Amino acid sequence: MTPRRPEPFAPREVQLLRSLTESGPGFYILVGGLVAVIAWGIIAYITQLRYGLGVTGLRDNFMWGVYITNFVFFIGVSHVGALMSAILRITGAEWRRPVTRMAEAITFASLLMGALMPFVDMGRPDRILNLFLHGRLQSPLLWDIMAIATYLTGSTLFLFVPMIPDIALLRDRFAAGWRRRLYSVLSLGWRGSPAQQHHLERIMGIMAVIIIPVAVSVHTVVSWIFGMTLRAGWNSTIFGPYFVSGALFSGAAAVIVAMAAFRRAYRLEEYITESHFRRMGYLVITLGLAYAYFTLAEYLTPAYKMAATERGYLTAVFSGQFAPLFWFTQIGGLLVPLFLLTLPRIPVVARFRHVPLLRPAPALATVATSAIVFLLLPRLLPPAAGLGGLDVVRNVPAWVATGLGVWLFLAFLPVFRERPIVAAVVAGVLVNIGAWIKRFVIIVPTLQNPFLPIQRAPAGWAIYRPTWVEWSITAAAVSGFVLIYLLFSKVFPIVSIWETREEGVHPEPSRGPAAEHGGIADVPVP
Amino acid sequence: MFRFPSPVLRRTLWVQAALLALVMLLLTSPAEAGEPARLLLQAETAADGTIRATAVVTDQQGAPVADAAVTFKVRTTFGWLTVAEVTTDRRGRAEATLSTAAAGELSAETGDETVVRATMLIAERRSAALRLRPGREVLNGLSPQPGFISPYLVPLQIAIVGLILAGVWSTYGYVVWLLHRIRQDRG
Numbered sequence: 001m002t003p004r005r006p007e008p009f010a011p012r013e014v015q016l017l018r019s020l021t022e023s024g025p026g027f028y029i030l031v032g033g034l035v036a037v038i039a040w041g042i043i044a045y046i047t048q049l050r051y052g053l054g055v056t057g058l059r060d061n062f063m064w065g066v067y068i069t070n071f072v073f074f075i076g077v078s079h080v081g082a083l084m085s086a087i088l089r090i091t092g093a094e095w096r097r098p099v100t101r102m103a104e105a106i107t108f109a110s111l112l113m114g115a116l117m118p119f120v121d122m123g124r125p126d127r128i129l130n131l132f133l134h135g136r137l138q139s140p141l142l143w144d145i146m147a148i149a150t151y152l153t154g155s156t157l158f159l160f161v162p163m164i165p166d167i168a169l170l171r172d173r174f175a176a177g178w179r180r181r182l183y184s185v186l187s188l189g190w191r192g193s194p195a196q197q198h199h200l201e202r203i204m205g206i207m208a209v210i211i212i213p214v215a216v217s218v219h220t221v222v223s224w225i226f227g228m229t230l231r232a233g234w235n236s237t238i239f240g241p242y243f244v245s246g247a248l249f250s251g252a253a254a255v256i257v258a259m260a261a262f263r264r265a266y267r268l269e270e271y272i273t274e275s276h277f278r279r280m281g282y283l284v285i286t287l288g289l290a291y292a293y294f295t296l297a298e299y300l301t302p303a304y305k306m307a308a309t310e311r312g313y314l315t316a317v318f319s320g321q322f323a324p325l326f327w328f329t330q331i332g333g334l335l336v337p338l339f340l341l342t343l344p345r346i347p348v349v350a351r352f353r354h355v356p357l358l359r360p361a362p363a364l365a366t367v368a369t370s371a372i373v374f375l376l377l378p379r380l381l382p383p384a385a386g387l388g389g390l391d392v393v394r395n396v397p398a399w400v401a402t403g404l405g406v407w408l409f410l411a412f413l414p415v416f417r418e419r420p421i422v423a424a425v426v427a428g429v430l431v432n433i434g435a436w437i438k439r440f441v442i443i444v445p446t447l448q449n450p451f452l453p454i455q456r457a458p459a460g461w462a463i464y465r466p467t468w469v470e471w472s473i474t475a476a477a478v479s480g481f482v483l484i485y486l487l488f489s490k491v492f493p494i495v496s497i498w499e500t501r502e503e504g505v506h507p508e509p510s511r512g513p514a515a516e517h518g519g520i521a522d523v524p525v526p
Numbered sequence: 527m528f529r530f531p532s533p534v535l536r537r538t539l540w541v542q543a544a545l546l547a548l549v550m551l552l553l554t555s556p557a558e559a560g561e562p563a564r565l566l567l568q569a570e571t572a573a574d575g576t577i578r579a580t581a582v583v584t585d586q587q588g589a590p591v592a593d594a595a596v597t598f599k600v601r602t603t604f605g606w607l608t609v610a611e612v613t614t615d616r617r618g619r620a621e622a623t624l625s626t627a628a629a630g631e632l633s634a635e636t637g638d639e640t641v642v643r644a645t646m647l648i649a650e651r652r653s654a655a656l657r658l659r660p661g662r663e664v665l666n667g668l669s670p671q672p673g674f675i676s677p678y679l680v681p682l683q684i685a686i687v688g689l690i691l692a693g694v695w696s697t698y699g700y701v702v703w704l705l706h707r708i709r710q711d712r713g
Contacts, residue, residue: 150691150694189708196712206697456605
């Protein structure tokens with residue numbers, strides 16, 4: 001009887017590898033849904049190609065809208081993978097090991113989608129070549145093309161190189177089929193020899209160092225597309241660091257969401273623990289505070305002066321048409337997430353459970369009742385309700401809503417204290433929604449307040465209203481990002497096997513196919 | 527003394543003469559004194575790059591019209607933008623100094639009931655710059671950004687951008703070469 005071949009993988013690694021080949025109905029439903037949204041987006045894009053940009057909300061003065069919002073958002077999210085991974089590698093942060101590949105894959109997927117958006121915004125794909133043929137070296141737009149191309153190449157290398165030992169593992173695990181062929185090509189004949197390990201170590205050292213300035217430069221150059229103009233709201237000296245801090249903030253929050261999704265879907269509880277969410281939470285808090293500081297500096301300086309050129313823009317943002325969006329980004333996308341990541345850790349929060357009014361049920365019931373009253377009552381009552389102080393009544397809900405929101409938040413704090421991962425995910429989702437809206441608020445109000453008055457244009461052109469075409473293409477871009485990310489996790493392990501082995505949890509010593517050619521787990525980390 | 531053969535003929539001739547006089551009066555009625563009838567628009571570029579536009583308003587007889595309001599406009603993407611409103615002096619001249627942004631189509635209008643308008647095309651200054659040797663002094667005069675960041679290619683700028691890109695991409699090349707070494711060292 002032939003002795004049973006020992007399993008070269010630890011149980012958690014087996015679980016991880018199982019996620020590559022085993023997919024439940026949820027996976028297929030998700031992929032089907034994503035493909036359907038992408039197909040709808042393609043139909044929208046064909047409509048745009050056929051009838052021109054007139055089918056969108058873009059006009060002469062609004063040459064950038066939702067598409068460029070998507071572009072800035074995706075490029076921002078892409079930041080975190082390379083930067084976080086590189087910085088944590090250089091500083092030797094051991095806890096990074098299970099999450100770096102997730103972050104690096106986010107970079108890859110979001111860069112692909114982000115780079116696509118300006119071409120969609122151009123409207124005429126047949127003119128794309130003109131960017132290169134007639135591009136001016138003095139233009140930040142051309143700098144941006146160069147920076148993104150450089151970053152995409154660098155981040156792809158940065159993603160690929162640490163995967164080589166894992167790909168070699170997979171090559172040896174899969175005896176035949178397309179996976180075997182793919183892994184054989186991509187593993188570059190990795191055997192874990194000292195010479196190969198030496199080269200790998202050197203490459204990772206080089207890439208970790210060079211990817212940091214490249215990543216910082218990309219979003220700085222993106223900010224210069226706006227900052228190099230004299231337009232109100234864009235004419236800023238701190239746009240570079242402001243964009244970089246915002247990008248890192250939203251990117252780190254996106255990693256938290258991805259961590260939670262993969263942890264749940266692929267049952268990676270042994271890899272991604274509560275401790276990882278706590279540490280990522282610290283990172284998000286730090287980046288969020290930096291971003292809040294830059295936001296304050298960015299808006300306070302012009303708001304204090306209220307120069308004529310800035311006045312219209314600032315009024316529209318602070319108290320005008322864009323005020324709800326702007327204040328949502330500041331409260332919902334910044335303040336609440338930071339509170340969610342910090343306040344539940346305060347010990348006194350545990351006592352809230354004993355305060356009757358601070359239980360979720362009364363708070364939820366009151367908020368729901370109030371919402372019904374304030375939303376439905378004005379529609380049900382006749383306009384002249386005989387209320388002398390109607391204006392006062394109209395102004396009350398904003399303050400009442402704030403109070404109710406604070407109450408609801410305090411009531412749910414103990415819940416978030418007991419479920420820190422849920423708190424981190426809610427914070428991460430809020431940060432990313434806020435980040436997208438913030439990019440919209442950066443782009444559109446400025447275009448709506450040009451130096452030269454918008455003359456002899458139809459009245460509808462004065463306000464930007466995205467159409468179904470733009471929303472469909474945006475939904476398709478988000479779906480494309482998720483699909484690329486999802487498929488990546490089905491082809492390559494979403495957690496680095498050899499790096500997590502070095503973390504301290506080694507499988508039982510084995511003489512499996514992987515160990516026979518040098519021991520992949522022994523590759524040193526730069 | 528001459529007498530008309532008949533009173534009927536006499537009356538007919540009087541009526542015809544009166545009608546003729548009326549028609550001539552209507553057809554040849556001169557413009558009211560001081561009413562703008564013609565507008566001559568001229569523009570020249572000053573040494574500092576600004577554009578000095580001069581409009582001369584005259585009436586039907588060619589006499590200068592004083593105190594006429596002249597509106598200077600430039601064409602923008604979204605239509606005609608009023609850039610100056612000037613009243614003519616006693617020589618009928620109205621002058622306005624416009625920024626270089628006015629390069630393009632410039633128009634002047636005057637008149638209350640009947641608007642008189644003149645339009646001209648102002649060439650951009652770039653054509654004049656071609657006659658000069660490019661250099662820092664010339665670029666300084668042309669560009670709101672001095673020196674390095676310029677609307678024209680600056681060798682130093684090309685060198686710096688090229689150096690950065692070459693540095694990064696050659697590093698990538700080195701990484702790819704190391705990957706090739708990994709493939710070669712598979713034993």
